[in-house]
Amino acid sequence: MIHCSNEQIPAKVYQNLRIQSGLSAKTDVATEIGLKHTLHFTCLKNETDEYIGMGRVIGDGGTACQVVDICVLPTYQGKGLGKMIMEDIMRFIEEKLPSTCYISLIADGEASELYKKYGFEDTLPLSRGMAMKR
DSSP: OOEEEOOOOOHHHHHHHHHHTTOOOOOHHHHHHHHHTEEEEEEEEOTTSOEEEEEEEEEOSSSEEEEEEEEEOGGGTTSSHHHHHHHHHHHHHHHHSOTTOEEEEOOOTTHHHHHHTTTOOOOTTTOOOOOOOO
């Protein structure tokens, strides 16, 4: 049985979940700073209480926020767990953020199909999402 909670997971677990799920690695310093600034955390655990997925909402909590770090371990992918994470995140957005808060995300690959189900749309041609990697 998979269960969802809003506890913030330990830094090393966060880093490992990212890497094992195919997301980029983050340094200890970056992880420590980033996790402190999380507005909402969603994590999934399996029946033996191991972390198997997560997602976060970051931002100022009023005018702009971003959905980040949506990931599920490969052995658990394709079982609707991304939806479970997004449903929890959407509850937070609907209940806690002002209706005028701009909510954004970056969708990798086919993940955009999941996010469309929750009301996210491509921003082009009105605006273009951009990123800077260092």
